[in-house]
Amino acid sequence: MLFNSIDFAFFLPIVFILYWFVTNKSLKLQNLLIVVASYVFYGWWDWRFLSLILFSTIVDYSIGRLLSNQENEKKRKALLWISISVNLGFLGFFKYYNFFLENFITAFTFFGSEFNASSLNIVLPVGISFYTFQTLSYTIDVYKRKLEPTKDFIAFTAFVSFFPQLVAGPIERANNLLPQFYKKREFSYPKAVDGMRQILWGLFKKIVIADNCAEYVNQIFNHSEDYLGSTLFLGAVFFAFQIYGDFSGYSDIAIGTSRLFGFNLMQNFAFPYFSRDIAEFWRRWHISLSTWFRDYLYIPLGGSRGPKWKQIRNVFIIFIVSGFWHGANWTFVVWGALNAIYFLPLLLLNQNRVNTNIVAEGKYLPTLKELVQMGSTFFITVLAWVFFRAENINHAILYLKGMFTSTFFSSFELFPTKILLIIGIFLTIEWLGRSKQFAIQTVDILPKILRYSLYSAIIFSILVYSGKEQAFIYFQF
Incomplete structure (x- = not known):
């Protein structure tokens, strides 16, 4: 169901x-x-x-x-x-x-x-x-x-x-x-209301963000040889938002539904695309799986204790096993190994626990340094997602080769203004609510009329701007 x-x-x-x-x-x-x-x-x-x-x-x-x-x-x-x-x-x-x-x-x-x-x-x-x-x-x-x-x-x-x-x-x-x-x-009325809001936000992520992005992702990835590098990059970016909207949307609905019945589940996503390095990204993405591997695999192996070669070994083991957990395909293994490679410089320089606070905490806008850090982290994450989405390793390599050509800076062959505008609004709400358990909690500071106007707008967008129904990506895992 x-x-x-x-x-x-x-x-x-x-x-x-x-x-x-x-x-x-x-x-x-x-x-x-x-x-x-x-x-x-x-x-x-x-x-x-x-x-x-x-x-x-x-x-x-x-x-x-x-x-x-x-x-x-x-x-x-x-x-x-x-x-x-x-x-x-x-x-x-x-x-x-x-x-x-x-x-x-x-x-x-x-x-x-x-x-x-x-x-x-x-x-x-x-x-x-x-x-x-x-x-x-x-x-x-x-x-x-x-x-x-x-x-x-x-x-x-x-x-x-x-x-x-x-x-x-x-x-x-x-x-x-x-x-x-x-x-x-x-029964707690405030808890139930908060649960309903989280369900609503989860449905918005899934139906409006993920399902709309999926249509373009499928079109671009399935015919990647026909598109310029700029459009291939756009397809990879859309997949980044598809998988985030899809999986974090599911988690929001699950957590919100649990609250309706008086249960508290752990937060599974903490605004990962605002991360300033890959270590922070993995503390914020699929938290329940990351912490499971940390506690039941990484720490028993020795974790970050011992000589550097053991620390490096442990990092590669946990990322590759995590990749293999996602599916029986070498693309997931490569995706895991690639994230381990991303992580290595931070480990070797002892910088993997630097960014533990909320980005631009207490401020409306990030600094230029934080903006560059978030942009570069998002960019390398998008590149890794290509392996996650590709049918096989050869498809992923050809996709990346097609992306990094002189046409990378060409105009987009597909430019879905509506989706880009919706993603922009979505990111704005997520940014304003980044200190909360889920973004829409940030509306608590607004007058009641504005809060209900926003809820109505979200419901309207779900009904009017829903994409073609897609199964949840993580059902296959």
């Missing part, structure tokens, strides 16, 4: 009414309703994969209980590896089986041997990369004794399958989200 669909427009108010007016007297009933609603939400796409979520839930719940009664360190480690093997085994089979098989066959052919094997017609379960990492965080934290294992199976099932963030995050940590299922939730 898509957030931007008529189905969800009916589904959400029905669940909301049942949650606050029918099951509100019992915490267990509310949690059970969330489980049922979440399974309906996910099963709407393909009911066959409900068994996958249920099996993963049972495995990690059971291992958590066993870990609580086990003091033998070898047995505890064995239980942890069962959880890791099951979760990553499912992820590896559904997402990477054909990728590894095809590359295995290619390697044999390269050395002059023949190897015949058939690829499988595997359907990738939506959201598997997200909920497997979410359940893994629970098992790992229980193993490290950072979290008490739950005895409430319904609460744990609700945590794993919570429908607002089930298929595309944020990837919640068990120590943040799971305890919220133990507590009685009271």
Whole structure:
């Protein structure tokens, strides 16, 4: 079920009414309703994969209980590896089986041997990369004794399958989200209003920004050999806004929907395109995934401790694994490696923690230095996005070669004034709200009539300027 669909427009108010007016007297009933609603939400796409979520839930719940009664360190480690093997085994089979098989066959052919094997017609379960990492965080934290294992199976099932963030995050940590299922939730009108505003802003990002940009991105990338360098660059810039509007829009809708039900999810995007260097960008982009890799991979590897060669190794590992997490294609690996290369100068010069404050904090405009830093960071990010969007590495290289020709400074062959104007307004609102959790909160300082005028304008733009409906990009991950 898509957030931007008529189905969800009916589904959400029905669940909301049942949650606050029918099951509100019992915490267990509310949690059970969330489980049922979440399974309906996910099963709407393909009911066959409900068994996958249920099996993963049972495995990690059971291992958590066993870990609580086990003091033998070898047995505890064995239980942890069962959880890791099951979760990553499912992820590896559904997402990477054909990728590894095809590359295995290619390697044999390269050395002059023949190897015949058939690829499988595997359907990738939506959201598997997200909920497997979410359940893994629970098992790992229980193993490290950072979290008490739950005895409430319904609460744990609700945590794993919570429908607002089930298929595309944020990837919640068990120590943040799971305890919220133990507590009685009271309806908060201000919290619900704030949630509705965030949903509205998320829909604007997705329907108006991302979907409109997608039409031009598809046209330019699918026929890149026909366009001048300037237009190819414009296509890459549009993709940067497409993926940001698409994914951060999903996160906003997920977080806003959760607030309607009394839950707080972590911020997943913090205005990343206003970053002054690539380290700051990765502290602000897909925060739930970046911090997951930091805590469960980067730090266990040694993080930024030890000699420089180990620090460099750890940086490349985390970025390449992050790239591979996004998809079974070498383009994602190269995208990850390219971001690691971007990061290296900051690491070597110990400048990777310089820009931790909000850009131009307390001011309306950035300094010239900040403007140059933001522009250069955005530029190299756009170049990396070409690999993320391209069909294969050869396509990405040809795209970049076509971009960096003498025609880079030519006039645009496509100049969609409407989209550029909308992006300009969008960036202005984001800039003014950059100190908030989400941009539209900045209207709180405005008189009521202006606030409601802005809300009306956003609703009007969603209805009138919506692009052709596109599936959320991160559903494929």
